[in-house]
Amino acid sequence: MASVGIEWINNFPAPCTQxxxxxxxxxxxxxxxxMVSRGHTTAFNWGNQNAFETDFRESSLGGDDGHWVDAVxxxxxxxxxxxxxxxxxxxxxxxxxxxxxxxxDQARYGNNFNLEYLIIDACNSLELTRDIIAVWHNTFQVxxxxxxxxxxxxxxxxxxxxxxxxxxxxxxxxxxTDAWLDEAYSFWCDxxxxxxxxxxxxxxxxxxxxxxxxxxxxxxIPHNEIAYYAWKWxx
Amino acid sequence: xxxxxxxxxxNQVPASLAVYRLAPPQSTMTQAAAMSQRFGxxxxxxxxTISDDWTGYQEGRxxxxxxxxxxxxxxxxxxxxxxxREKEFRLSExxxxxxxxxxxxxxxxxxxxLMRLHKITYLRSGSSDLEGKEKTEKLIDAGVIYRRFVDETxxxxxxxxxxxxxxxxxxxxxxxxxxxxxxRREAKVKIIPVGQVVxxxxxxxxxxxxxxxxxxxxxxxxxxxxxxxxxxxxxxYVFIYTVQNGEVAHKSIEVIAAGQRVxxxxxxxxxxxxxKQEERxxx
Numbered sequence: 001m002a003s004v005g006i007e008w009i010n011n012f013p014a015p016c017t018q019x020x021x022x023x024x025x026x027x028x029x030x031x032x033x034x035m036v037s038r039g040h041t042t043a044f045n046w047g048n049q050n051a052f053e054t055d056f057r058e059s060s061l062g063g064d065d066g067h068w069v070d071a072v073x074x075x076x077x078x079x080x081x082x083x084x085x086x087x088x089x090x091x092x093x094x095x096x097x098x099x100x101x102x103x104x105d106q107a108r109y110g111n112n113f114n115l116e117y118l119i120i121d122a123c124n125s126l127e128l129t130r131d132i133i134a135v136w137h138n139t140f141q142v143x144x145x146x147x148x149x150x151x152x153x154x155x156x157x158x159x160x161x162x163x164x165x166x167x168x169x170x171x172x173x174x175x176x177t178d179a180w181l182d183e184a185y186s187f188w189c190d191x192x193x194x195x196x197x198x199x200x201x202x203x204x205x206x207x208x209x210x211x212x213x214x215x216x217x218x219x220x221i222p223h224n225e226i227a228y229y230a231w232k233w234x235x
Numbered sequence: 236x237x238x239x240x241x242x243x244x245x246n247q248v249p250a251s252l253a254v255y256r257l258a259p260p261q262s263t264m265t266q267a268a269a270m271s272q273r274f275g276x277x278x279x280x281x282x283x284t285i286s287d288d289w290t291g292y293q294e295g296r297x298x299x300x301x302x303x304x305x306x307x308x309x310x311x312x313x314x315x316x317x318x319x320r321e322k323e324f325r326l327s328e329x330x331x332x333x334x335x336x337x338x339x340x341x342x343x344x345x346x347x348x349l350m351r352l353h354k355i356t357y358l359r360s361g362s363s364d365l366e367g368k369e370k371t372e373k374l375i376d377a378g379v380i381y382r383r384f385v386d387e388t389x390x391x392x393x394x395x396x397x398x399x400x401x402x403x404x405x406x407x408x409x410x411x412x413x414x415x416x417x418x419r420r421e422a423k424v425k426i427i428p429v430g431q432v433v434x435x436x437x438x439x440x441x442x443x444x445x446x447x448x449x450x451x452x453x454x455x456x457x458x459x460x461x462x463x464x465x466x467x468x469x470x471x472y473v474f475i476y477t478v479q480n481g482e483v484a485h486k487s488i489e490v491i492a493a494g495q496r497v498x499x500x501x502x503x504x505x506x507x508x509x510x511k512q513e514e515r516x517x518x
Contacts, residue, residue, distance in 0.1 A: 234358050
């Protein structure tokens, strides 16, 4: 049984002003509903102004991830996002609780806590024109996989069901990579999902990326034993 | 805000188009088993999985699933689909297209006249050590996508397509389609002119901040996605656009009914209730 936490932001009032999004609640809550429909449990559901930057930031760096994102098995974030030329991903928030963005260089998941799988339903979140290992390596403490997008991803009613399908399949113990790539890909909108997995070797990373399921029994890899990453995408 | 049209609507659209009533999905166990025979299976096994939204049938290593709302269909080889193997995918586009057409021909589901090759996508694999010294990239499969046409008019939207997945050995290891069958012509509708629709689109996005670029502007029948029930196939204009606002970008879509008479909404309510958010105080 996996515990699931979601954070989603549609509204970005000052001082965190950004264009309004419309369906981040549908993608995050859809994922949660898909998982819960297969027997998994809800840990938290923070939306709009209730999604805090500190929920994502490492506790030893002044954050509170040990009570939130890093305290669940599966976390889902849906909002604006972007990876800059310094290889830092920023997830945008709708309230200034410490900061209007959470950053990949301040995220450490799985260290002393729990998070195994992170979905980032946001633009440029596993951006293949950047160095994705530089962006995310420090985040993989005991974290197993990240599911995200290269390039921009659509915010629309017509594609808003993607994460329900993903949650339903992931929760049903299907291969996590297939569940993400199949459901989040849209040739119509040119939405290109990516999966990234850590491994002790190249073969291990590929095996985990292609075969890991919620109940497949792949063990944790301490950060200092990660030697390879494998990723997969459709375009 | 500025609007730039990287793609524009076609100059010419038909003066009128038929609206079709769609057939209900064929998603019972009996129908799923019968469907499997189109894929060369016996349809006689008794291994079904029923959930609130899908009916699944498995025979050997092949699983077929039919969505209860849309009739969307999936076929996968559960051992081979999406798996990276030693051998890289190296078939040419022509070979991939031929294999996919042969496969679809055997299923006798979609007439050649009603579908056109849209694009060939690839499932891609990358791996690297931490320093990037041993970086690899390879192709795992080809996903050959065909779009649906009705009365020579393309079908737009998240539906109205089929994709055939081919592995490096040239075997079809996956297939999916959203292709609701038409039942009858319901009516004929006059089409709203392009100029009027562009005006409506620009009004819809007038509150967006930043530089807006229209990356796709299409006219066609509109078919909904997998999760949604749809009773009518009717014409629509579609705009897909990106917005760059400072360092933050996003992508969105507007779908505007093209018929002067509209039979059903092209956009429904949100699918999932987020629940009430009580105000949260920082710790």
